[in-house]
Structure formats: structure tokens, C-alpha cells
Amino acid sequence: MSIMRKIVLGYVILIFIPVLAFGYQYYTQIYGNLTRQFVESRQKILEQAYANMKTDFARIQSVHRVLQYNPYLTDYLDGVYQSDADSVYALIRYILPLYTQSQFANPEIESLVIYKMKDRVLPITNQFRDRSMLDPRIEKTVSSLKAGQGMWLRADPEVSDPDLIYYQYIYNTQITERIGLLEIRVRNGLIRNFYEAAGVEANWRAFLLSGEGKLLTKESTGLDDKTLGLLQAEERAFFINRRTIVNQLKLEPLGVRVIVTGQVGDVFRTVKQKEVVLVTMIVLLLLALSVAYYVLASTITKRILRLARHMRTLNDDNLRQHSIKHGRFEKDEIGFLTVTYNSMVRRMDELINNVHRAELRNKEAAYQVLQAQIKPHFLYNTLETIRMVAEANNDKEVADISFWFGKLMRYSLSSEREETVLAKEIDMVSFYMKIHKMRLQSRLTYEINVDLDAERLTCPRFLLQPLLENGIVHGASAVLRPVHIRLKATESEREVLIDISDNGNGIPTDKLIELRERLSKQDEDKKSEKPVGVGLRNVNERVKAFFGGESRLEVFSELGKGTCLRIIITKRTVADVEDIDRGRRTFDSERIG
Secondary structure (H helix, E strand, O other): OOHHHHHHHHHHHHHHHHHHHHHHHHHHHHHHHHHHHHHHHHHHHHHHHHHHHHHHHHHHHHHHHHHHOOHHHHHHHHOOOOOHHHHHHHHHHHHHHHHHHHHHHOOOEEEEEEEEOOOOOOOOOOOEEEHHHOOHHHHHHHOOOOOOOOEEEEOOOOOOOOOEEEEEEEEOOOOOOEEEEEEEEEOOHHHHHHHHHOOOOOOOEEEEEOOOOOEOOOOOOOOOHHHHHHHHHOOOOEEEEOOEEEEEEEEOOOOEEEEEEEEHHHHOHHHHHHHHHHHHHHHHHHHHHHHHHHHHHHHHHHHHHHHHHHHHOOEOOEOOOOOOOOOOOOOOHHHHHHHHHHHHHHHHHHHHHOHHHHHHHHHHHHHHHHHHHHHHHHHHHHHHHHHHHHHHOOOHHHHHHHHHHHHHHHHHHOOOOOEEEHHHHHHHHHHHHHHHHHHHHHHEEEEEEEOOOOOOOEEEOOOOHHHHHHHHHHHHOOOOOOEEEEEEEEEOOOEEEEEEEEOOOOOOHHHHHHHHHHHHOOOOOHHHOOHHHHHHHHHHHHHHHHHOOOOEEEEEEEOOOEEEEEEEEEOOOHHHHHHHHHHHHHHHHHHHO
């Protein structure tokens, strides 16, 4: 298969089809999430509307409390007044204003009626009716109410927005005997306000179900049998059945469930219309881009194919150049590739002719490498010759210095790895201290105490020498009195401590603070630091980089008493050591290869 067909097939399989599939899946998911969020928001609106309606219920029910705790009303219903004149006076003066005030404060109330329980109570107005005028079915329904309990009933159980009636008994002042039944009739505007707050408008509809899921309203709901079955079987507050959105909520005061339904298509009609236009535009645009991509790919692949055919004919006997058609594509990447290919062909003969000269140069380079390896050995041999001559002349000091210096030079110039063990590092600094001891004589004394297994502790090369040099330069060389330098290495369960201390003049407080700040800073121009700062900071950074964790270099000093440089090495876990060793082995293999 040619590269052109591979590009086209790869475009269709890897880009065109996945883009369409992903776009459809993404749109479906977004559309589903949007629909679910919409249904959840409508459920919250329904619950908020119900909370407002319960507030209205509580406000209307408070009328009973006003009437119950009015002594004139309870005395009137209890038959306390002996004469009709007293009853009429109490009614006009104290009771009827309560009726007027209650209806004024609650405009939803259509009427307030009290059914009196005692026959001797004078029936003055229509607000006080005889018990015999009460519907026996209602009386049977409310007869089980206890003191402080009320009941809401629907005036017409077969409509979705009925008038509501509230019943509650009124007791005497001792709450021992029923003396009246309060009936509050509320206009259906209360339910309509609830539906309006719940968003029941336009094509949204509401109807009522009993607690068992039986349809109570006589209006046509427009719901299919499956949706009705889901309403009866499921307790979910909201769901979507095909294209029908269903929200439901239990109205506890009325003992029914309110169901609010709507069509998904009605909600997202505008989105659906834009969806068709958007999908059509995307498909047309994708097709147009595909054609443009094919034309562009063909202009590139044809030139690559011609170059590939020419390269297949290339051999030692055929080193002709590939011809280039002059035009607008001459200076693009493929044109540059062709020009470079022709240049390569032109130089192939020269490269073949230069092979012999290249081999000679390689031999010369190898000779220089061997010579470079001989130079350190020549230096070691020279130092060894000086030592042997000094011993022959019984000059022990020169012989020892030559021996110690040779050890240091061999340790410094060896081509070993950049890491060593603490035992070798201590051996080297002991040679270093012996040389300075020979120079300073009695002005310098030192001791080395190692209380750990130094053969097992890996460390960077030349870790201790800069610190000892700091003690000699700023300790022993700065004062005339004898100076003692001590190197002590100890370990605990969590860390290793290496202290290099002297009893020199110490460091002034301001310079000590400056030095500690210099060691703690991560990014600073090293050229601006003093030499001592460079050496200590170099050791500090190497300790942090090599050992990791909380490893660091700390400086302690007291003016006139001396200075202590402490290397703190935190012990690694087994996993840390394995990762570090694995990284070092990889680095070494790359460096050797």
C-alpha cells in the first residue's frame, strides 16, 4: 500500500470516525447531564414551593390559636353567658373583630365557621352554626382529632386545584371538653400559587395521587401506562421516562402526592433545532477539511514517493543526483531534504576517498589517549623516585611528604567513580593532615575518631578535605598559639554525624549569620560569594544532592573558642537505597558506553 493510501486510510480510521463518534458520545452525555440537571433543579423548585405552602398552612392554622385562647369566644361557646344580651354584646364587641382581623391577615380565607357543640349557645350569626349542619362524613373523619391537632381536607377530591378546608376542635378554657369545631375554607388560589411557584405553566401539568399511587383527579393527564406504573411502583422524587419529565412530592398536610409532568422536547426544543444545524455544519466542515487535507497530503506524498524511488536505485555505480523541479515548493522542507540528499550524493565520493585518512587520524587520536594515560603515571613515578632518593639520603621528612603527596595525587587523578567510602576519604585526609603537620610542627595537633563502620558508608570524593582545609586556613594559620583540629564520626538510629572542629579564633556573629544564610539559600550567584563561602556551600550542596532527605552542612562557632563544621547525613530506607543504586548503575553504564 502506498504512503498516500496509508495517510488517507489513517485519517479516516484515526481521525474522521473517532471525531464523529466522540462528538456524538460527548453531545449525548452533555445532553443527558443537562436534562438531569434540569430535572433536579425543577425538583428543588417544587420543594421550595412546598416549603412556602407549608408556611401559608401554618399561618392559616394560627387562626385557631387566636380563637382558642380568646376567653370571650370560649365563654360564648361554653354557654357561660346567661342572657342573650350578654352573648350579643360579647359577639359584637370581642368576637366578630377577631373574625375580621383573621380574614384581613389571611386573604386566602374564604370563610370562618364554628360548629357549636352545645345546644344552649345562642346561634346569632352564620359564623356559628349548629352541629347538626355539619356533614356526617366530615364529622366522622375529624372525630379522631386530639387537642392541638388539625386536619386539611380537599373540598373537591377530583380536581387538581381544589378549595381546601381546615378543621380543628375548640376546647373550653380547661381543655377538657370540646365546645366547637372550627372550619376554615381556603380558596383554590393557595394551591394555584403553589403550582405557579413550582413552574406549572404552559405545557407543564400537575395532578394528584393518593398515597397508594391511585390517580385522584378527573382531568386527562396525558401519561402513558408505563409512566403511571412507574409512579405507583417507584419512590424516586424525579425521573425521565422516554421523553416525559416527572417530578413528584408528597403533600403531607393533604395526604396526597403532587405530580408535575412535562415533555423533554418542549424544554429543549430550541436546543434540538440548533443541534440539527450544528451537526450539519460540523459534518460539512469535516468533509471540506478532509478534501483539503487530501489535496495537501497528495502534494507532499507524491514528492516523497519520487524521492524514495530515486533512492532505491542508488548504489556504488549509480551516484546521480535527484532532479528538482523549480517552483513554489523548492524551498520547503521536502525541497530542503532533496537538496541535502543531492549534497550527500556529491560528497559520497569524497567520503570514500577520505576513509584512509580518517583511519590514520583515529590511530593518532588513540596514540594521544595512550600518551595522556602515561602522564599521571610519570608523575607518580617521579614522586616515588624523590621519596627513594630522600630515604637513601636519610631525609625522612622529604620521603614522608613525597609518599603522602603521592597518595593524594593518585587519589585525586585516578579515573575511578566520583564516589568512594568514608574509610578511604578519612585515609586521604589523614595524609593531608600529616603534610600540614609537617609544615606547622607544634602549632598544629589533630585527632581522628571514627565510631562507625566507615567501610560501608558511601560518600562523594573530597567531602572532608575542604572542611579540614577551612580549619587549617582559618584556624591554625590565623593564630600563633597551638590549634587542635578534631575529626569525629558518630552515628545514631536515624543519622550519621561528622564533626570537624578547631579551637581557633572562631567566627564573628555577623559573619556567622551571613555564612548560615549563604548555606541556606538555593539560588544565588556564586561569583558574588567569598572563597570560603564557595567551598562550604559546595560541600553543603554535594551532601544534599548525594544523601538526600534532611542531609546538610551546619556551622557552629563561638568567638575566641573555635568553630565546628557538622555534616548531618540522614539514613535512607532500603527502597531509597535501591532506587539510588539503580540510578547510579544506569548513569555509569551510559558513561562507560
